[in-house]
Amino acid sequence: MIESRLRTMLSRKLRLWTLLSLLSVILIACSDIDKAGISSLLDTRDQAISNRSISEYSALISGGYHYNQRGKVEVVAQMLSLFDKFERAEMRSYDREIRILDNGRAQCEQSYTLRVFADGEWRQIIQREQLTLTEEDNGWKIISGL
Numbered sequence: 001m002i003e004s005r006l007r008t009m010l011s012r013k014l015r016l017w018t019l020l021s022l023l024s025v026i027l028i029a030c031s032d033i034d035k036a037g038i039s040s041l042l043d044t045r046d047q048a049i050s051n052r053s054i055s056e057y058s059a060l061i062s063g064g065y066h067y068n069q070r071g072k073v074e075v076v077a078q079m080l081s082l083f084d085k086f087e088r089a090e091m092r093s094y095d096r097e098i099r100i101l102d103n104g105r106a107q108c109e110q111s112y113t114l115r116v117f118a119d120g121e122w123r124q125i126i127q128r129e130q131l132t133l134t135e136e137d138n139g140w141k142i143i144s145g146l
Contacts, residue, residue, distance in 0.1 A: 034140070035098045038106055038133055041140050042093055049091040049114070052083045062134055062141035075146050086116035104135035105143075 041060055048056035058076045065072040082089065096110040108131045115124045131145035 034100050034106065034135070038098050038108060038140050039096065041133070041142070042096065042108065042110065042131075045142075046091045046093050046112075049079070049089055052089060054080050054083065060142055061146070062136060062143045064134070065141075065143055065146075067144035067146060082116070086118045088117040090115040106133045106135075106140070107131070108133065 045057065045060050048054075048060065054076065057079055058072070061072050061075060063072055065075060067075075070078075091112060091114050093110045093112040096108060098106060098108045100106050109128065110131075111126065111128045113124060113126050115122055117123075129145060132143050133140045134143040135141075
């Protein structure tokens with residue numbers, strides 16, 4: 001009788017441990033998928049700036065964007081102004097750290113180099129930024145930090 005109870009208890013613990021392990025694997029896999037999606041979005045941002053594509057750039061920003069009292073319209077207008085001022089622009093981000101938060105949010109810290117060309121001369125800035133992203137119906141979007 002005691003042996004039967006022990007077997008039952010061990011069996012339950014084993015099932016619980018198996019379930020928890022499986023859940024952990026699923027959560028890690030989802031996190032990796034989310035990080036890959038975010039990384040892809042940020043690479044697309046680099047490309048949009050380098051291609052001077054304001055429509056591609058705008059599509060990466062959430063309609064609910066808000067940071068430093070600026071919304072999406074102001075951020076897109078600022079990038080359009082940069083495109084108007086400079087003949088060429090090249091952006092490259094690197095040293096990226098992505099953290100998945102709860103409620104469909106994530107944070108990314110990354111460094112970037114932005115090179116612009118005007119009046120026959122290249123200018124360059126190197127900065128570190130922290131972006132917040134949100135998962136929307138059509139994928140990850142930047143919601144603050146630009």
